[in-house]
Amino acid sequence: MNPKLLKELNLHPSDYHEIVRRLKKEPKLVELGLFSAMWSEHCSYRSSKRYLSQLYTKGEQVIEGPGENAGVIRLTDSLYITFKVESHNHPSAVEPFQGAATGVGGIIRDIFTMGARPIAGMDSLHFDYPSSPRSRYLLNGVVEGISFYGNCVGVPTIGGETHFASCYDENPLVNAMVVGILDKKNLRRSIAKTPGATVIYLGAKTGRDGLHGASFASGVLDEDRKQRKGSVQVGDPFLEKLLIEATLEIIQEDLVEAIQDMGAAGITSSSVEMAGKGELGIRIDLQKVPRREPGITPIEIMLSESQERMLLIAKQGKEGRIQEILDKWELDYAEIGVITETGCIEIFTDDTCHCNVPIKLLLDPPENTTKPIRNPRIKTTVPNVPSNIPVDQTESFLCQQLKNPNFGSKNWIHDQYDSTLYASTIEKPGLGPSCIHIPETDHFVGMTLLSRGELCSIDPYEGAKTVCAIAARRITSLGLTPAAITNCLNFGDPTQEHTMWEFSETIKGMNDALSVLKSPVVSGNVSFYNEGEKQRIYPTPVIGMIGTGTLRTKPILSFPKSDLICAVVGKTKKEYLQTDSIPRIDILVEKKTQDVIREFVLESHVSSCISVDRGGLWYAIVKSMLPKHIGLHIHKIFHEFTPASYLMSESNSRYLITFPAEYLDRIQNQLKGVAPLDIIGKTIENRFIIEDVMELSISSIEQLHQQSLTHYLQ
Amino acid sequence: MLRVGVVIFPGSNCDLDAIRAVEIGLRAKAVPLWHKDATIDTDAIILPGGFSYGDYLRPGSIASHSPIMQAVKRFAVNGGPVIGICNGFQILTESGLLPGTLLRNTTTRFISQDISLLVTSNQTPFTKHFAMGQRITLPIAHKDGNYQADPATLHTLQENHQIVFQYTDNPNGSHWDIAGISNKEHNVVGLMPHPERALSDWIRTSDGLQVFQSLLAHLEAQP
Numbered sequence: 005m006n007p008k009l010l011k012e013l014n015l016h017p018s019d020y021h022e023i024v025r026r027l028k029k030e031p032k033l034v035e036l037g038l039f040s041a042m043w044s045e046h047c048s049y050r051s052s053k054r055y056l057s058q059l060y061t062k063g064e065q066v067i068e069g070p071g072e073n074a075g076v077i078r079l080t081d082s083l084y085i086t087f088k089v090e091s092h093n094h095p096s097a098v099e100p101f102q103g104a105a106t107g108v109g110g111i112i113r114d115i116f117t118m119g120a121r122p123i124a125g126m127d128s129l130h131f132d133y134p135s136s137p138r139s140r141y142l143l144n145g146v147v148e149g150i151s152f153y154g155n156c157v158g159v160p161t162i163g164g165e166t167h168f169a170s171c172y173d174e175n176p177l178v179n180a181m182v183v184g185i186l187d188k189k190n191l192r193r194s195i196a197k198t199p200g201a202t203v204i205y206l207g208a209k210t211g212r213d214g215l216h217g218a219s220f221a222s223g224v225l226d227e228d229r230k231q232r233k234g235s236v237q238v239g240d241p242f243l244e245k246l247l248i249e250a251t252l253e254i255i256q257e258d259l260v261e262a263i264q265d266m267g268a269a270g271i272t273s274s275s276v277e278m279a280g281k282g283e284l285g286i287r288i289d290l291q292k293v294p295r296r297e298p299g300i301t302p303i304e305i306m307l308s309e310s311q312e313r314m315l316l317i318a319k320q321g322k323e324g325r326i327q328e329i330l331d332k333w334e335l336d337y338a339e340i341g342v343i344t345e346t347g348c349i350e351i352f353t354d355d356t357c358h359c360n361v362p363i364k365l366l367l368d369p370p371e372n373t374t375k376p377i378r379n380p381r382i383k384t385t386v387p388n389v390p391s392n393i394p395v396d397q398t399e400s401f402l403c404q405q406l407k408n409p410n411f412g413s414k415n416w417i418h419d420q421y422d423s424t425l426y427a428s429t430i431e432k433p434g435l436g437p438s439c440i441h442i443p444e445t446d447h448f449v450g451m452t453l454l455s456r457g458e459l460c461s462i463d464p465y466e467g468a469k470t471v472c473a474i475a476a477r478r479i480t481s482l483g484l485t486p487a488a489i490t491n492c493l494n495f496g497d498p499t500q501e502h503t504m505w506e507f508s509e510t511i512k513g514m515n516d517a518l519s520v521l522k523s524p525v526v527s528g529n530v531s532f533y534n535e536g537e538k539q540r541i542y543p544t545p546v547i548g549m550i551g552t553g554t555l556r557t558k559p560i561l562s563f564p565k566s567d568l569i570c571a572v573v574g575k576t577k578k579e580y581l582q583t584d585s586i587p588r589i590d591i592l593v594e595k596k597t598q599d600v601i602r603e604f605v606l607e608s609h610v611s612s613c614i615s616v617d618r619g620g621l622w623y624a625i626v627k628s629m630l631p632k633h634i635g636l637h638i639h640k641i642f643h644e645f646t647p648a649s650y651l652m653s654e655s656n657s658r659y660l661i662t663f664p665a666e667y668l669d670r671i672q673n674q675l676k677g678v679a680p681l682d683i684i685g686k687t688i689e690n691r692f693i694i695e696d697v698m699e700l701s702i703s704s705i706e707q708l709h710q711q712s713l714t715h716y717l718q
Numbered sequence: 719m720l721r722v723g724v725v726i727f728p729g730s731n732c733d734l735d736a737i738r739a740v741e742i743g744l745r746a747k748a749v750p751l752w753h754k755d756a757t758i759d760t761d762a763i764i765l766p767g768g769f770s771y772g773d774y775l776r777p778g779s780i781a782s783h784s785p786i787m788q789a790v791k792r793f794a795v796n797g798g799p800v801i802g803i804c805n806g807f808q809i810l811t812e813s814g815l816l817p818g819t820l821l822r823n824t825t826t827r828f829i830s831q832d833i834s835l836l837v838t839s840n841q842t843p844f845t846k847h848f849a850m851g852q853r854i855t856l857p858i859a860h861k862d863g864n865y866q867a868d869p870a871t872l873h874t875l876q877e878n879h880q881i882v883f884q885y886t887d888n889p890n891g892s893h894w895d896i897a898g899i900s901n902k903e904h905n906v907v908g909l910m911p912h913p914e915r916a917l918s919d920w921i922r923t924s925d926g927l928q929v930f931q932s933l934l935a936h937l938e939a940q941p
């Protein structure tokens with residue numbers, strides 16, 4: 005076999021020999037192409053499968069767990085919520101605008117494919133510090149890409165996170181989550197059912213863009229790969245909008261038996277997976293595939309990742325009505341094949357057979373058996389938080405923190421995203437968790453998307469547990485109950501034992517947290533090879549959590565008015581992010597505290613409630629003060645702490661709450677045996693005061709907070 | 719029952735919110751109108767926001783040539799109430815139903831914020847319920863909301879009470895802080911902010927409700 009071709013296809017020679025062994029013949033070119041795509045890490049999860057199968061995925065709220073286009077949970081007797089997060093790291097590293105835009109487009113397709121209307125999106129972005137010109141270039145491009153695509157396609161981006169650390173220099177992370185809502189009768193799956201059923205292609209024409217995208221994302225980004233801009237797809241949100249409306253009409257009229265979007269590895273993965281899940285075969289006639297340009301070869305058609313395309317399997321006799329709907333939306337319609345009983349994928353141009361292989365083989369690559377072993381020589385560097393900040397440096401230290409772009413305002417980003425479409429966003433992004441009201445009901449859906457790569461790099465097990473706990477803590481602050489999660493597991497090279505150690509510890513940590521928090525995993529994505537020639541990223545599991553519930557009053561996260569008692573729920577300890585240790589997490593304490601806090605919010609005993617996580621109390625206080633310019637007068641005695649070290653502690657399972665004095669007894673009683681209540685002061689107008697230590701106006705805090713990111717960008 | 723048409727172009731994405739606003743704010747029947755329809759049989763018309771035809775060429779440009787816009791023009795000439803929100807406003811200026819034009823924001827970026835506005839004319843069917851000078855909060859979400867017109871046009875707008883909404887803190891560079899205007903007869907209104915996204919106490923502002931309640935009062939007063 006031609007080694008150049010194998011390299012082009014990113015197929016390892018050992019895989020090639022395995023293919024020949026299994027087929028008992030030399031594969032044809034198109035067959036080899038299909039194997040290269042389906043056996044790529046990106047499509048096959050060959051390194052992660054065995055770990056993912058151990059995930060906690062069950063719960064009575066779960067309608068559809070991992071394996072479908074997106075996970076589905078029950079919201080009410082008639083409404084379901086579907087959601088998923090996906091990465092588009094490698095394309096965004098090469099072409100940030102289109103990489104991010106098509107990442108958003110891809111995850112939106114996963115959602116409406118399930119029969120749901122996509123109603124909200126969030127993004128988790130990681131870059132090098134914005135002092136780096138390349139980081140600014142990537143940040144600008146990615147944010148513009150998300151804004152361009154999400155705003156036009158009509159999916160409000162209502163929150164997310166952006167973090168900066170030098171390990172993301174070569175490999176930025178762009179993870180996008182989308183949430184959809186559907187009537188339960190509209191739920192569709194991607195399982196072929198009936199031999200003889202027509203396979204219909206709809207959406208954009210097939211071009212050469214995105215060739216080998218799946219295998220592109222399954223290797224380390226070296227200089228050679230960075231030149232492969234041709235592997236990055238180009239997005240058209242207008243076309244996607246038409247596709248959403250047409251697909252939802254087709255599903256509402258019950259015209260399809262299975263449907264899947266063409267994501268990574270395009271026609272190949274969608275046809276192979278739908279037929280494979282139904283243990284059936286599929287026959288495709290390439291002549292029928294709509295093409296953007298002449299001269300595209302069979303292997304190019306099969307591996308193209310042109311965007312905004314769907315594959316669906318029609319219910320018998322419904323083809324005509326499907327065509328009418330697509331005509332109305334002026335979308336391409338083509339009957340490109342048929343479901344068969346052979347169990348094979350057969351690809352033809354007229355009478356020429358390009359491919360005839362059992363689908364089972366394509367879906368069953370040899371596993372990566374790299375052992376998970378820690379390499380103690382791999383050291384990680386994190387920005388240490390000092391544990392003892394002298395009293396006379398309180399003000400300068402706290403102000404310094406506000407200037408850190410990791411803690412500062414992300415309004416420059418949020419303001420470029422339409423966050424108010426569908427008229428159900430409770431608060432603008434920036435406070436932590438986001439929440440939407442489901443119109444005409446008293447149901448609410450809370451959502452948060454977050455990661456703590458720096459914690460995970462020091463201790464992936466405890467770090468993953470902590471990330472899950474923080475997600476649930478944020479959902480709880482809304483008065484909602486954690487329902488389920490989706491995850492995007494961003495890691496380095498899976499052929500390295502250390503990477504697989506980080507990965508397996510992460511899975512264990514997530515399981516140990518989620519099983520207590522009763523929040524199963526219903527969908528997700530793994531992104532390996534986030535490793536450049538010089539650097540590997542922090543192991544960065546990104547958790548997207550959905551919370552559900554009914555509320556009688558609107559959740560209030562920030563300080564609503566002055567003269568309220570302000571207190572911290574939970575024990576503040578001398579715990580900081582340091583190179584050799586991270587704050588401990590006791591998941592049972594976390595859960596018990598959450599259950600009481602949720603009651604406080606639901607019973608309106610608290611006037612505001614915000615969870616404490618990254619940046620400690622100081623950041624929770626800043627976020628609480630800014631929206632209404634209600635400040636805080638701290639008159640607490642700090643005992644073993646200095647004021648700033650108290651405010652910077654990152655101990656887990658804590659909340660910052662405010663309440664009127666008359667509720668004090670009740671709150672203290674309910675917290676007995678669960679968590680301590682530490683009264684720190686009173687809310688006041690316009691100022692932040694630590695008695696006898698410092699005093700700042702809120703507008704000066706706001707100014708520092710606002711400029712922490714923008715001063716790099718102007 | 720009153721019937722309010724909501725025009726749907728390929729790429730409209732605020733149509734569902736507009737339909738809900740008709741149902742909640744007006745308690746009227748929302749009638750979806752397709753861009754290829756040539757006739758209109760409703761009591762008022764909403765041109766919703768979004769990216770009609772993907773904003774290709776210029777925002778609102780291709781939509782202004784669609785069959786439904788010929789019908790909207792006839793409806794407007796006969797005095798029927800028409801409101802264009804965001805992309806709908808862009809379509810109204812592109813089709814000549816309203817003067818002036820909407821350019822790219824001076825920041826060159828998309829702006830999504832809750833902003834403060836003054837109601838500066840309550841002579842339109844959509845602003846009757848407001849007090850003159852009333853301060854309200856509505857969300858904006860646009861990249862091309864920078865309203866520009868020549869000085870003579872601006873003065874005419876002023877004299878005829880056609881300036882309907884003004885920003886208190888101009889976000890996009892619009893001349894005279896203009897956020898919304900009407901035609902000379904006051905039956906056609908275009909604005910960049912989104913009243914249909916501000917209807918419920920559950921969310922950040924419900925100030926948009928009065929726009930639809932004004933229209934309801936106007937329609938109910940018709941013979």
